[in-house]
Amino acid sequence: MPHVARTFIKTGFVFFMVALILGVALEIESLPLPRLMPLFWHALMVGWITQIIFGVSLWMFPGRTREEGFKAQIWAWLTYIFLNTGLVLRFIAEPMLLYSTLTIWDILVVGSAVLQVSGGVTYVIEMWPRVQSKKQRMRKRKQKRNR
Amino acid sequence: MPAPSRWLIRSSFGCLLVGMIIGALLLIHKSYPLHPAMWSLLPVHIELLIFGWIIQFTMGTAYWILPRYLEDSSRGNPALVNLTVVLLNMGILLMITDTLLLPKWPLALAGRAFEAGAVLLFIMLHWRRIVSYQR
Numbered sequence: 001m002p003h004v005a006r007t008f009i010k011t012g013f014v015f016f017m018v019a020l021i022l023g024v025a026l027e028i029e030s031l032p033l034p035r036l037m038p039l040f041w042h043a044l045m046v047g048w049i050t051q052i053i054f055g056v057s058l059w060m061f062p063g064r065t066r067e068e069g070f071k072a073q074i075w076a077w078l079t080y081i082f083l084n085t086g087l088v089l090r091f092i093a094e095p096m097l098l099y100s101t102l103t104i105w106d107i108l109v110v111g112s113a114v115l116q117v118s119g120g121v122t123y124v125i126e127m128w129p130r131v132q133s134k135k136q137r138m139r140k141r142k143q144k145r146n147r
Numbered sequence: 148m149p150a151p152s153r154w155l156i157r158s159s160f161g162c163l164l165v166g167m168i169i170g171a172l173l174l175i176h177k178s179y180p181l182h183p184a185m186w187s188l189l190p191v192h193i194e195l196l197i198f199g200w201i202i203q204f205t206m207g208t209a210y211w212i213l214p215r216y217l218e219d220s221s222r223g224n225p226a227l228v229n230l231t232v233v234l235l236n237m238g239i240l241l242m243i244t245d246t247l248l249l250p251k252w253p254l255a256l257a258g259r260a261f262e263a264g265a266v267l268l269f270i271m272l273h274w275r276r277i278v279s280y281q282r
Contacts, residue, residue, distance in 0.1 A: 045196065045197075045201075049201060050200075050201070053201070053204060053205075057204075057208070060212075062148065090174065094174075094177070097177060097178065105178070106178035106179065109174060109175065109177060109178040110174075110175050110178060110179070112174065113170075113171035113172075113174040113175050114171065116167060116170070116171060117164075117167045117168055117171045120163055120164050120167040121164065123163075124160045124163070124164060127160065128157070128160065131148060131152075131153050131156050131157055131160075132148060132153070133148055133149070133150065133153065134148070
């Protein structure tokens with residue numbers, strides 16, 4: 001399993017745990033923690049499920065490069081960085097909107113939104129050409145060998 | 148990867164991108180209000196990312212990766228799987244149209260019925276493919 005896939009899956013496990021801790025916190029009525037519900041759902045659906053889909057598909061889908069490293073797998077690593085930075089920024093900035101009027105929190109929320117979409121775009125850039133038939137895969141391999 | 152899997156997976160990528168863009172707009176709206184009707188996009192965001200992205204991607208990958216039939220090494224009736232792709236995507240589109248344009252028509256009912264039809268076909272196609280080759 002490539003390094004980037006392992007990193008995605010392990011980070012997914014962390015978000016899975018975070019989501020369930022938030023889920024427990026949501027059930028404790030005496031805890032004064034507003035705006036937790038969207039964070040709970042996004043930790044679960046983006047941090048865990050989407051992240052594990054990204055990790056496993058980057059590993060299992062045909063046409064991946066065997067070479068390790070940031071440069072060799074640039075779109076996959078950019079996806080990891082964008083998605084996770086975006087998520088962490090959201091987890092910090094969104095609850096702060098309620099407690100502070102500083103513009104920095106608004107800017108961080110926008111940054112989080114842009115980063116998460118960028119993560120989606122870089123993932124599709126990496127994966128789109130890898131969704132191919134056996135014939136297309138053989139043709140690509142042949143072209144590579146002939147170069 | 149067979150053609151129906153490619154269609155399902157590529158369509159799921161489209162849903163992922165559109166769903167994420169809508170989600171980003173909703174998030175930005177919390178800091179910088181964009182439009183009073185912005186929150187009406189929340190069901191579209193959820194529909195695209197749950198049914199369009201996660202479910203569709205899973206179905207596409209399962210059709211490709213699960214063991215084939217032992218008798219003829221096929222993945223089942225091609226017409227049925229093509230119908231699954233059409234029903235699922237029609238269902239998603241109908242659900243979105245219902246939310247955005249025509250809430251008074253019974254489109255949501257038709258949309259969910261199409262999605263249920265797609266899931267039923269998916270289960271029928273894959274039930275006998277959940278096997279072990281070992282005795």
